[in-house]
Amino acid sequence: DAGVTQSPTHLIKTRGQQVTLRCSPKSGHDTVSWYQQALGQGPQFIFQYYEEEERQRGNFPDRFSGHQFPNYSSELNVNALLLGDSALYLCASSFDNQPQHFGDGTRLSIL
Amino acid sequence: QKEVEQNSGPLSVPEGAIASLNCTYSDRVSQSFFWYRQYSGKSPELIMSIYSNGDKEDGRFTAQLNKASQYVSLLIRDSQPSDSATYLCAVAGGYQKVTFGTGTKLQVIP
Secondary structure, eight states, rough: OOOEEOOOSSSEOTOOOOOEEEEEEEETOOOOEEEEEEEEOOOOOEEEETTTEEEEOOOTTTTEEEEEOOSSSSEEOOOOOOGGGOOOEEEESSSTTTTOEEEEEEEEEEE | OOOOOOOOOOEEEEEOEEEEEEEEOOEEEEEEEEEEEEEEEESSSHHHHHHESSEEEETTTTEETTTTTTEEEEEEEEEEGGOOOOEEEEEEEEGGEEEOOOOEEEEEOO
């Protein structure tokens, strides 16, 4: 039973560029949430997707956007990258208010 | 005031001792409470979930919840060096919007 998978594992971008991160949820899960984790901090909630719509959003600017596909997989897009966007980006999936399970994350470095 | 507060540590305990990790939260309507373990450079791993007041035990782990005091704790009995990690307290309201604390770093000394 495959868990939550994220790609790519690592990514290096420069300021001003755009990036797309991808997530496939655990089998049987229909809800995908994205988090940003800076070094030494806890994960910060970006947004959550359910039934292909953004259901909830954290305190992140519009540069952060996402999408959920009919197969429940999801993308996180970040435009106009800033140095402060350097972080570990985590995807978590869940079903019916059960606990979320995390993927291994994508480490994004902005130069 | 932070929504979920944890002492950042490090909390150092000798091998075989009980490690006690604490967390307070500010949103009184929170419904679900979780403890995740995160090894350095890895993603969080769910170790306990608790939804009602009282204690919940799973092996060497016991989660305790007191909604009146807005307090959640995690006890780790017979601590092992492999338990050395950062422990994240997480609190969820409706639709599983999960808010994490900054984590407590636990060091188990052999």
